[in-house]
Every structure is written in structure tokens, then in C-alpha cells.
Amino acid sequence: MEFKFFYHFGNFLLMLKGMFSRPENMKMYWKQFMQQCVDIGVGSFGIVFIISLFMGGVTTLQTAYQLVSPIIPRSTIAQVVRDTIILEFAPTLTSIVLAGVVGSKIASELGNMRISEQIDALEIMGINTKGYLIAPKILAAVLMIPVLVAIAGFLGIWGGKEAGELSGVLSGQEFMQGLRQEFKAYNVFFAMAKSYTFGFIIASVSAYYGYNVTGGALEIGKASTTAVVVSCVLVLFMDYALTAILL
Amino acid sequence: MIELKDIRKSFGDKEILKGVSTTMEPGKVNLIIGTSGSGKTVMMKCIVGLMGVDSGKVLYDNQDFTSMDDKEKKGIRQEIGMLFQGSALFDSMTVEQNVMFPLEMFGTGTLKEKKTRVAECLERVQLKEAAKKYPAEISGGMKKRVGIARAIVLNPKYLFCDEPNSGLDPQTSLLIDKLITELTKEYNITTVINTHDMNTVMESGDHIVYMYQGQKQWEGSNKDIVFSKDQKLNDFIFASEFLREAKEMRQLEMFKDGKWRDQLKKEQGGK
Numbered sequence: 001m002e003f004k005f006f007y008h009f010g011n012f013l014l015m016l017k018g019m020f021s022r023p024e025n026m027k028m029y030w031k032q033f034m035q036q037c038v039d040i041g042v043g044s045f046g047i048v049f050i051i052s053l054f055m056g057g058v059t060t061l062q063t064a065y066q067l068v069s070p071i072i073p074r075s076t077i078a079q080v081v082r083d084t085i086i087l088e089f090a091p092t093l094t095s096i097v098l099a100g101v102v103g104s105k106i107a108s109e110l111g112n113m114r115i116s117e118q119i120d121a122l123e124i125m126g127i128n129t130k131g132y133l134i135a136p137k138i139l140a141a142v143l144m145i146p147v148l149v150a151i152a153g154f155l156g157i158w159g160g161k162e163a164g165e166l167s168g169v170l171s172g173q174e175f176m177q178g179l180r181q182e183f184k185a186y187n188v189f190f191a192m193a194k195s196y197t198f199g200f201i202i203a204s205v206s207a208y209y210g211y212n213v214t215g216g217a218l219e220i221g222k223a224s225t226t227a228v229v230v231s232c233v234l235v236l237f238m239d240y241a242l243t244a245i246l247l
Numbered sequence: 248m249i250e251l252k253d254i255r256k257s258f259g260d261k262e263i264l265k266g267v268s269t270t271m272e273p274g275k276v277n278l279i280i281g282t283s284g285s286g287k288t289v290m291m292k293c294i295v296g297l298m299g300v301d302s303g304k305v306l307y308d309n310q311d312f313t314s315m316d317d318k319e320k321k322g323i324r325q326e327i328g329m330l331f332q333g334s335a336l337f338d339s340m341t342v343e344q345n346v347m348f349p350l351e352m353f354g355t356g357t358l359k360e361k362k363t364r365v366a367e368c369l370e371r372v373q374l375k376e377a378a379k380k381y382p383a384e385i386s387g388g389m390k391k392r393v394g395i396a397r398a399i400v401l402n403p404k405y406l407f408c409d410e411p412n413s414g415l416d417p418q419t420s421l422l423i424d425k426l427i428t429e430l431t432k433e434y435n436i437t438t439v440i441n442t443h444d445m446n447t448v449m450e451s452g453d454h455i456v457y458m459y460q461g462q463k464q465w466e467g468s469n470k471d472i473v474f475s476k477d478q479k480l481n482d483f484i485f486a487s488e489f490l491r492e493a494k495e496m497r498q499l500e501m502f503k504d505g506k507w508r509d510q511l512k513k514e515q516g517g518k
Contacts, residue, residue, distance in 0.1 A: 021317075025352050117335040120297055124407075125349050126324035128317075 012208050018130035019138075032132060036140035040203075044101050044148060051097055052152040055089050056081065056159030064169040074170040078178025081160040083187060087247075090153035091191045092239050095198035098145060099231040103206035106137055107227035110210030111220035119211070134211060138203040145199030146192055153191065190246050197242060198235050205231045248272055249294065249405065249437055254303030256289055263289045265461040266303065273404070273437045276428055276451045280442060281458030282483060288409065290458065291441045295327060295407055296320055307405070325353055328398030328436075330408040334390040336382040336397070343369070343378040346396045353401060368396040372426060388419035392426070399430060406436045412444040420444060424451050445490060448472070449497075457483065473497050 023029040063080045110133060113119050122129045157179065164170045170178075209227035213219050249271040256264040263286045271277040279287045292298040294305055296312060305312045307323050315323070336345050346368055350361045369375045372392040377385055385393070391411060398406055408427060412420040424444075428451045431438040440447065448455060452469035457480050465480045472484060473494055485491045 024321075028352055112338075116333055116338075117331045118337055121329065121331060121335040123297060124295055124324060124327055124329045125352065126321040126327075127352060 008208075011212070012204070015130055015134065015208055015211065016204065018128070019135040021128045021131050023131060024127055029132060029136060033136040033140055036136045037144055039105070040102050040137075040140050041144035041147060043105075044098055044144075045151070047097060047101055048094055048148050048152050049155060051094065052090070052155035053159035053162075055093060055152075056085060056156035056161075057163030059084055059089065059156070060160035060163045060169065061167060064164070064167075073174075073178075075174045075178030075181065077164065077170055078160070078175040079181045082157055082179050082183070085156040085160070086153055086187045086191050088239075090156055091149050091194040091198065092235065094149050094152040095145065095195065095202065095235050096232055098148065098198075099202045099206075099235060100228050102141065102145075103202050103228045103231045104224045106203060106206040107210035107224040108220055110134075110207060111213035111223050114211065114213045115216060115220060130211070134204075134207040137207055138200060141199040141203030142196055143199075145202065146195040149191060149195035190242075193246060194239065194242050197238050201234045201238065202231050205234060248306075248308055249439065250304075250306040250309075251290075251294065252304040252306065254290070254293055254300045254305065256286075256293055256298065256301050263461050264293065264300075267456075267458075267461075267463050268303075269456050269463060269466060271437055271439055271454065274432060274435045275438070275453035276431050277437070277439045277454045277456070278442055278448060278452045279439065279456050279458060280448060280483070281464075283443075285458040286461040287441050287458045291407060291409060291439065294439065295329060296324070325401065326404040328401065328403035328406045330391065330394040330398050330406070330411055332410045332413055334382070334387075334394040336390055336393055338382055341379050341381055342374065342385065342393050345382070345393055346400050349397065349401050364400060365396075368400045371399070371430075372396045387414050388416075388423070391415065391419075391423055395423070395426060395430070399434070402434065403436060406431065406438045408438070408440040408442075410441055410443065412442065412447060417446065420446060421450070427451065445484060448484065449493075459483075 059081045060077060063077045063084075064074075067077060067080075110119075113133070119129050119133070122132065161172060161175045164175050165172050206227040209223040209230070210220075213223045251267055251269050251271075253266045253268050254264055255262065255266050267286075267290060279290055281287045289298065293300050296305075300313055303313070307326075310323070312320065312323055336342075337348065340348065343365055346365045347361060350364060354361055354364075356364075366375065366378075369378055372395050374389060374392050374396065377389060377393075382390055382393070406427070411423050411427065415423065424447050427438060427440065430436060440451070442448065449469050449472075452472070455465075455467060455469065455472060456463055457465040457477075459479050465475060465477045467475065472480070475481065485494045
């Protein structure tokens, strides 16, 4: 098990090293990068939208359920919702979902290219396949996942406000008042630091498992599942590590 | 010209290539034939550099490919075109975009010039009408032809084809063979084909290497093969009654033409 870990870790580092070479044609690499930005960013927006809204709504209702003391003002609910969403739910929960959506897509796309010899065809043409196929995916994920996390944060807070109003837990005015109480900009920095890290983990781990598929269609499915599981575990591990270091 | 000098390749304890040497000349269709597991696919992958060799040399026009660094290999690879067994077309691109891809990546010239070159290549493989279709929308034979068009778009010096006839009907197979042979002669390409197809062997094989259990068992042309006394080769090539009869007819034809003396002399002298 230990040797397997070091084997994968070593190969993973070699894969990252292999990405750094002079691009054969910068225009084609740029085109590939933009395509990945669209796939990862726009392609995942729908699921992020739905999850964030409900995540905010549920957080508001559960916080209200737990804050029963009459001496605590209702606006505190909004404050708790804001910090919970910014610190944890927007970066971590969104990244866990994206590990499933984006990670499986990257792993299965590269796995299919490997099995159908498309990667070999690129190699034969003299193209650095790690640079051309993997690097744009990692860069696009590192750029787009923080954007999605930021959007998830806004949508989550908005969802929390709407849920509060709809259920009659607190008014919109109380919610807005609570949002502004003791706001720390550092929390946003912390959320962004996490989302950059998670973006890198999701894309690179999934690309590693997809790129190294051997066998047939069954192995593509297995690689996809492994990529998602390993990405999720690493996201949770790094979530803890970054929280311990940065907070 | 491609030269193999005593190449060896093992996977674990199993030796797949046991010191193979041969020379593949330009303007000729060079075939690697053999039963499944005889090492022909590994041999082709070693030649194009998709797998490294354990020992021995692969020389492209006297340049040692096996000892080159990645940058130098890139230079050689840009002179290689390859047709894969499954065609290996990019699913997300149309036929035209697939053929355009190597030109966009490495080609010089204006977009108009590139489009003209793509149109020429598609015309050459008779697929101009399928230019806007996706690989999923065309037949297996058409995919192979797109693969050929993509392989020749940069005017390669070396063309590799991995089982170009697999999964194709006999008529389409003949069309593909004819196309590859014509292109080889027309552009003086060093073509290397890995095949099981007996039609290809008999119709296109200017130079044939028969692999048996990782070793070169026999080497010659499609004319030599008819008179070969090598039992393993005969068992492989003329496996059915029909093929044995075809062999006898071919011998008879050559006998009538008077070519048999030269071939027989060559075969006896060569072995």
C-alpha cells in the first residue's frame, strides 16, 4: 500500500514535470485553454447554482432552529450563515461537487483518448501530450473553480436570505443587517486560498488517473471513480490542513 | 530509410523482441506480418518511439532515434505520419478539422493555404463530401481514409499503418491498400504496415518481414513468398485450402511468364 502510494505520487510529480516544455504552437494551446475554461466554468455553473441556493437556504433554517435564545438577535442568523458559507460551504462543498462533475469528465475524456489511441496519435505528431492536454485543464480549473466558488458564495447567501424571508424566520432587513456585522475580509482570502488549492487537486488528480488508463471501457469507468474518490479525500484533507494553518 | 539493428524488448521476464534487424527502404511498402503475439505491434511501437527498446538501435536516415533526447525526437516525429488500427480520430472535431490539426499545430502558411492543402488531401482519399461530418457519423473505411489524409497532410517521409484493414470488408480493404501503395510510390515515402491481411501481403508487399515468437523468421517480397520453403511462413500465409490453391495458381502464372527461375534462385540463395 505504501509502495503504491509512492509509486503514484512519483508518477504524479513526473506528470507535472512533463507539462513544462515549450508549446509547439501557443495559439493552439490558448485555444485548448479557453475551451477548458468554458467546459469547466460554464459547464458546471448549473449544478453550482442549484446547490448553492439550497445550501444557503438550509443553513439559514438550521441555524434559526438552533438559535432559540431570546437574547440573541435574529440578525445573528445571517452572520452565521455568511461565515459558514464563506469559510466552508462555498469552497469545500462546491469543490466536492466539482470533483464529481469536473473530475469525472477530465478522467473519462483523457481515458477515452488514451484507449482510442488519440493520445498516441498526438505523441506521434511530436506534440507534448502532457503539456497540450493536461496543463490547460489544470490552469482552467485553477482559474474557473475559484470563480465558481465566489459565485457559490453569493448565491448561497442570497438563497439563505430568500429562505429566511419565505419561512418567516427573519426579514430581509434583519438578514442584511446581520450580513454586515463583524465582516472579516480575511475570510474571503481564506476561501479563495482553499478554492485555488482544490481546483489544482481536482484537475491534476483526475488528469493523472485518466491519462494513465490501461485496458478498455471498464477501466475508464474505474479510473473515473478512483479520480473522484481520491480528489474528494484530498480536498477534505487539504481543507483540514489549510484551516489549521490559516485560521 | 529506416534501419533496425538488433532491437530487443522485454516486459518483465518475457522477451518480446529477440534481436530483430532489418532495413525499410523509401518508396516501398514494408510489411510486418506474423501471428498474434509474435511481437509485430511491439516492434512498430518501438520503431515510432511509443515504447523504448531495451537494446539495439532504430535509425531514421542514419540518425539514431533511440539515443535522441525528446527535442530531437520531436523533429523526427514531425516527419512521421501514422494510421492507427482504430483510426484514432479526434471525436470532438469534424473530418476537416482532424486533417487540419497537424497543419494548425506545425504548418506554416496562411489559413487559405492550409485549407487548400486539407481539401487536396481529402480529395486524394475521396472524402471531400464528408469534410463537415464528425467521426461518429462516418463508416469504418471512411475513418481509415480520414486517418490516411491526416497522416499525409504534412508530407511525411515515413508512414506507419497499424492493421489498416482490420474490421473492413474486402473491397474497402483493397481500396485502402491501393491508396497506401499509390501514396508510397507517389511521394517516395518509407511505408511500414503491420498487417494480418493476406491480400495486402500478396498485392502490396514490396518488402515483408515475417515475425515468429519475437524473431525475424523470414524476409523477402511478395514474389519471393510464393516460392518460399519456410514451413512456418507457409503455414501462416497459406493457412486455408483456398489460399494454397491461390498460391499454386500464382506459381503457375509466374512459371508461364518465366519469372519463376529468378524468384526460385533468389529464394534459394537468400535462405
